[in-house]
Amino acid sequence: MFDNKGQVNLNPDKPVITPWTFDNTLTEPVVTASRNPYFWAVDPAGNQLPYLDGIQLTLSEGGTEVGTLMAVQGDIDMQGRHIQLDQYTTLKQGEEQGDYSVRTWPTFAGSDVAFFFNMSMPGATGEAIRIKEFRQALSLAIDRSAIQEIQFLGLGTIRQGVPKPGHPHYPGDDIASLRTEYDPDTANAMLDAALGADARDGEGWRTYNGERIVMSITVTDAFGTWPDAAQVVGRAWEAVGVKTDVNTTTRTLHFTRWQTNEWAVMVWNEDTAGFTFSSIGKRAPEGAGSFHGPGCAQWLVDPDGENAFPCADESVALLEMHKRGPGLPSVERNALGKEIYKTIVENQYNIGIVGLSPMVQGVIVTKNSLKNVPDEAGNDWPLRTPNTGFPEQWYFSQ
Known part of the structure; x- marks a missing residue:
């Protein structure tokens, strides 16, 4: 009250x-x-x-x-x-x-449809997600030009979810465009190296420690044609051998089941890229339903919580980078902001598709x-x- x-x-x-x-x-x-x-x-x-x-x-x-x-x-x-x-x-x-x-x-910054990996996903799928090269390969497997042409009507810019040029935390063109090219051959080679070329089940899907990897994607049609984009990405990942299950749900169920650590990938927009130190939850494990890792965010608050999952060291380090920023002088804070986005993109904690478009409320x-x-x-x-x-x-x- x-x-x-x-x-x-x-x-x-x-x-x-x-x-x-x-x-x-x-x-x-x-x-x-x-x-x-x-x-x-x-x-x-x-x-x-x-x-x-x-x-x-x-x-x-x-x-x-x-x-x-x-x-x-x-x-x-x-x-x-x-x-x-x-x-x-x-x-x-x-x-x-x-x-x-x-x-x-x-939009002001970021990516107007983005795919956020659940860094606190349990099981074989979660173990695969926590392999950097696995995430990087899945970015290269996506034909962003097709999504831009159809779902975005040709508008916007193909990019990762970083601030726009001119922002003091913009990490540079090389980072904004890193691994946005469509290169399924390289994606396949990276997955072979990360998981093992022969790590497949009887139906040909990639496995981790003998268990099939299933990238369960949750998406809602709250803004734009996000479900269509998710289907395109799902087919692209399956084309490189990674089984994908796209789930279009209501907005309420979308977030509820993410908070209970059930999905491998969350589809939403990265609209906080210009607000590096004031809006953290889409990039680091902070807050209920953190896009970076909901189980990890809960574990930091209550290790015995029902859906808590121990954080990877890199997730904690990413959170600590965000927490340092507000107390720094502007020159050091801006340098740290750039380093945060460089770290996120290089490690591919989320995948940007197209940004700077009117897709969301524009x-x-x-x-x-x-x-x-x-x-x-x-x-x-x-x-x-x-x-x-x-x-x-x-x-x-x-």
Whole structure:
């Protein structure tokens, strides 16, 4: 109850200095917010912001298709989150009839679909995952150009999940593109060397200590065509002899079963690459459901926990690198940031596919009467998009 009182979206009575104040809680199907007279900002002419008197958020039931239909019918003033990239053509074709415009805001950093290895997976599959060359080989086995062309409509940049150029932690072009080429021959050779060329079962699948390796991938269709990308990757891994099982689940089950250490690979986006020391869980074993190793993260808190799994030394070292950063002077902190991403990519703790695209919450639909919405803005969950488009300055034309 105390925590709820501290959240403005669950406690409308909490005083705030944000542009709008909630009139009711986010738990209701229609949520409204009213202009806050205590908001701290004014425009260059001295007019109090925000311009809009209120905002209404309506829960769309029935999946992302319903949101797209509402947009095409002209029933949405502004929406970006869960407007899917594969609906871009349909939305563009309906612009004139629906009296709206479609723009794209590319993501700020990272990879817009990424494959996170569970470094705390038990059993033979987990043992294989903890072999660096095994992970590296699986990166080379992927045809990213095919995924970019079909699932990303040709948009974005093939890359690993690192910050974008110009960021003080950007590790360089050589690291951003490391092992992003499609090279199944080298992948096969690396797997032969790492596991043994003859380490196969009766059906020809690769094994570790005589037990079949099964890369169970969990994916949800929460954003974009992630399940389609997962299927492409699954087929690529099977083409080099690694049995793969792609599981498309609900978002809730996706995370619940990851936290219980059941999956070998998690599909999500790496959208925290620009926030190296403030958002750690996708790169190191910290927090419930850490993308790097959920069992390891639990083991660090409670070694006797139900799903705890002893951390590999390299996982602990990676966490310690992240923890050192905030206390360092900026020059040393930036050097450490670069070293963290270099370490992650060289060891292939996760696999980036395509980034800097509008795949995740970057297809923006706005009514033509809504003005001052920028054609492009920073797009990233840690940036709380669409706040990067300065909605306090939006207004409706008469």
